[in-house]
Amino acid sequence: MKKLFIALGLLVSLTLSAQTNRWDSLKNEINFFMANDLGRNGYYEQKPIARLMGEMAEAIGPEAVLAAGDVHHFDGVASTQDPLWISNYEAIYDHPELMISWLPILGNHEYRGNTQAVMDYSKISRRWEMPARYYTKVFNEDGTTVRFVFIDTTPLIDKYRNESDKYADACKQDIDAQLKWLDQTLKEAKENWIIVVGHHPIFAETPKEESERQDMQKRVNSILEKYPVDMYVCGHIHNFQHLKPQGSKIDYVVNSSASLARKVNPIKGTVYCSPKEGFSVFGMNQKELKMYLIDKEGNVLHTITRTK
Numbered sequence: 001m002k003k004l005f006i007a008l009g010l011l012v013s014l015t016l017s018a019q020t021n022r023w024d025s026l027k028n029e030i031n032f033f034m035a036n037d038l039g040r041n042g043y044y045e046q047k048p049i050a051r052l053m054g055e056m057a058e059a060i061g062p063e064a065v066l067a068a069g070d071v072h073h074f075d076g077v078a079s080t081q082d083p084l085w086i087s088n089y090e091a092i093y094d095h096p097e098l099m100i101s102w103l104p105i106l107g108n109h110e111y112r113g114n115t116q117a118v119m120d121y122s123k124i125s126r127r128w129e130m131p132a133r134y135y136t137k138v139f140n141e142d143g144t145t146v147r148f149v150f151i152d153t154t155p156l157i158d159k160y161r162n163e164s165d166k167y168a169d170a171c172k173q174d175i176d177a178q179l180k181w182l183d184q185t186l187k188e189a190k191e192n193w194i195i196v197v198g199h200h201p202i203f204a205e206t207p208k209e210e211s212e213r214q215d216m217q218k219r220v221n222s223i224l225e226k227y228p229v230d231m232y233v234c235g236h237i238h239n240f241q242h243l244k245p246q247g248s249k250i251d252y253v254v255n256s257s258a259s260l261a262r263k264v265n266p267i268k269g270t271v272y273c274s275p276k277e278g279f280s281v282f283g284m285n286q287k288e289l290k291m292y293l294i295d296k297e298g299n300v301l302h303t304i305t306r307t308k
Helices: 003-023 046-060 082-091 117-125 174-186 212-225
Strands: 030-035 064-067 103-105 135-141 144-149 194-197 229-232 242-243 250-256 268-272 278-284 287-296 300-306
Touching: 030 046, 030 174, 046 278, 144 174, 174 194, 174 212, 212 229, 229 287, 242 300, 250 287, 250 300, 268 300
Parallel strands: 030 064, 064 103, 144 194, 194 229, 229 250
Antiparallel strands: 030 278, 135 144, 242 250, 242 268, 278 287, 287 300
């Protein structure tokens, strides 16, 4: 019996080691995870994907998790003490390797609740780092530099500003101030890689109102195209999409839901799309940036590569 337990223990150890080694090739000089549209109290695929993120983190060692909005479905949070912080976040993403910086932005569902509480949670949780509604953060690892520019997209879309009964804080935000900040931040950016992170897409296939993308194209994309931005990455649509509109130098990526995904169809400019749940992994050095779209089984569905 003792020999049987030893054999079983060895088998489990070898299985876990093989699973971890499976993702070694994704590791680069500096690495990040991206997850969004995940707040489902652990239901659907949220728990399995959270476990997968922890297991992959053991192999890859991400610096941070980009939390691109809608961490809390459906009406945001009421306060920093709202139980949803436990059931949507703390008790789900509890793997030791996920006790790293989480860099959040507000999604439209956060705007249904107390948006200030989402920022104030930075005072409660050491890993929740949200200094403002929009902000920038630079990482430098052995000479590889990346700048993430986090923007607050809900107030930039007229649909939400006009629904003050549902999205009370949206119409209170100063659009011009944010866009001026975005323009100046990108103008001064000198890093190897520049990635802009928002919740809403600029280009995407979706049944959601076309006015959302039109407002984003008019207000945000007109600024992005002026500068050497490598990627605009977002969520909101609950599926994977990689788009490269004709004439654009930017890769536009929709990251899928980390809990419950939706169907998707290719459109003009689509390089890849998938209706699977999952998250994304970034790996980069001074000469190469890769973004891997990962499904809930840990398979790499699609890789986006940019080189210098």
